[in-house]
Amino acid sequence: MPLAGGSRVLADQQVKPNCLPRQSHTCPPFTASRWSSARRRSLVCSVTVRAHAAQTLQGCKLAGSGSSVPEAVLSNTDLEKLVETNDEWIASRTGIRRRHVLAQGESLSQHAATAAQRALEMAGIAAGDVDLIILATSSPDDLFGSACQVQALIGAKKALCFDLTAACSGFVVGLVTGAQFIRTGTYRNVLVIGADALSRYVDWRDRGTCILFGDGCGAVVLTQQQGEQPCSLLGSSMASDGLGQKHLNAMYCGEGMKPLHETHASARGSFENISMSGQEVFKFAVRAVPTVVEAALANAGRTKDEVDWLVLHQANQRILDSAATRLGVPSDRVISNLAEYGNTSAASIPLALDEAVRANTIVPGNVLALAGFGAGLTWASAIVRWG
Numbered sequence: 513m514p515l516a517g518g519s520r521v522l523a524d525q526q527v528k529p530n531c532l533p534r535q536s537h538t539c540p541p542f543t544a545s546r547w548s549s550a551r552r553r554s555l556v557c558s559v560t561v562r563a564h565a566a567q568t569l570q571g572c573k574l575a576g577s578g579s580s581v582p583e584a585v586l587s588n589t590d591l592e593k594l595v596e597t598n599d600e601w602i603a604s605r606t607g608i609r610r611r612h613v614l615a616q617g618e619s620l621s622q623h624a625a626t627a628a629q630r631a632l633e634m635a636g637i638a639a640g641d642v643d644l645i646i647l648a649t650s651s652p653d654d655l656f657g658s659a660c661q662v663q664a665l666i667g668a669k670k671a672l673c674f675d676l677t678a679a680c681s682g683f684v685v686g687l688v689t690g691a692q693f694i695r696t697g698t699y700r701n702v703l704v705i706g707a708d709a710l711s712r713y714v715d716w717r718d719r720g721t722c723i724l725f726g727d728g729c730g731a732v733v734l735t736q737q738q739g740e741q742p743c744s745l746l747g748s749s750m751a752s753d754g755l756g757q758k759h760l761n762a763m764y765c766g767e768g769m770k771p772l773h774e775t776h777a778s779a780r781g782s783f784e785n786i787s788m789s790g791q792e793v794f795k796f797a798v799r800a801v802p803t804v805v806e807a808a809l810a811n812a813g814r815t816k817d818e819v820d821w822l823v824l825h826q827a828n829q830r831i832l833d834s835a836a837t838r839l840g841v842p843s844d845r846v847i848s849n850l851a852e853y854g855n856t857s858a859a860s861i862p863l864a865l866d867e868a869v870r871a872n873t874i875v876p877g878n879v880l881a882l883a884g885f886g887a888g889l890t891w892a893s894a895i896v897r898w899g
């Protein structure tokens with residue numbers, strides 16, 4: 513019987529570590545009909561289960577990483593000339609000492625492309641073999657998205673490309689999204705890039721925000737492993753709360769449509785500077801990060817003792833320390849590079865990951881707990897095996 517057979521296949525798949533979240537496959541709700549609800553339920557369920565049964569899940573490997581940051585640096589001492597602050601205050605409250613910022617004429621796409629090329633080189637994959645590019649960013653060069661510009665710059669001619677906006681959670685959301693395409697056999701090689709230049713939206717007169725943000729790009733390559741090889745994405749958990757948007761945003765501030773005549777022949781849209789309630793975001797982060805990592809670990813069927821490295825969004829050292837303490841992970845297993853880069857939004861996790869991989873701190877086989885959090889509000893964690 514298809515239902516029984518399908519169920520068995522699905523159950524078999526669920527006991528193995530895999531990239532698809534371990535969800536219970538509940539049936540959709542029913543509308544009134546002449547069929548009994550039980551009859552419809554069994555029909556719909558068998559269709560759902562058969563669809564899963566027909567699909568052989570593919571293995572998925574995190575095969576390479578790369579990063580690129582602008583050369584120009586703004587130190588805490590430089591900021592002392594812009595706002596009433598000092599190096600000691602910034603370093604003790606955030607852990608940040610410097611941030612890299614795009615210079616005039618430099619593009620985010622160019623750095624994203626360099627990060628992508630470095631990741632492809634590590635993975636040993638040619639740009640022409642990339643099937644999908646996901647660019648996680650909130651600050652693209654082009655309102656319509658910059659993933660296609662990255663495609664053009666690296667020559668990934670056959671790739672489908674799109675931007676994904678989930679603020680500082682964007683890289684983790686992009687990684688989970690990319691893994692689904694590989695796991696289901698849709699694509700073989702996926703580039704996931706986190707890239708942001710929030711310096712474009714910072715009010716450099718606002719000492720509450722300008723001390724935090726920097727620019728940068730990081731990328732990883734996901735490749736398909738033929739058959740049901742172990743999957744690098746062991747589990748995940750992701751969430752959003754639009755009611756918290758008031759605490760962190762950069763709102764569109766155009767004037768709306770005006771009567772069209774000579775003096776109003778064109779409209780120029782723009783966005784406000786970043787607006788943030790620091791304490792609210794801090795409270796949200798210290799609550800959300802451990803919770804979402806615990807949920808992702810449960811989804812992966814793993815415990816915190818199996819985590820080799822915490823690779824969290826680099827927003828504030830106090831947030832990293834608090835999350836590590838709550839999770840019971842020793843501080844020497846927390847990757848931190850925010851002293852050098854500040855908060856680079858969607859780039860911060862792949863940038864930290866890439867640096868740690870190239871320093872041989874993270875080595876193949878290590879289990880990593882990644883977690884991003886930020887505007888939206890959004891928060892997301894992925895438990896992954898490197899290499």
Ligand code: COA
Nearest residue numbers: 596597601605680719720723790791793794827828885886
């Ligand atoms: N330099 C010196 N003094 C500063 C300052 C600065 N850059 N920014 C704020 N202050 C002052 C405040 O005016 C306040 O002074 P007062 O006591 O005389 O009123 C005092 O320092 C404390 O301000 P507060 O806002 O309570 O500081 P804080 O300890 O909460 O630290 C943040 C501020 C922004 C560093 C902290 O709230 C934070 O990191 N929040 C999370 C932000 C974040 O990560 N956002 C991105 C998420 S993706």
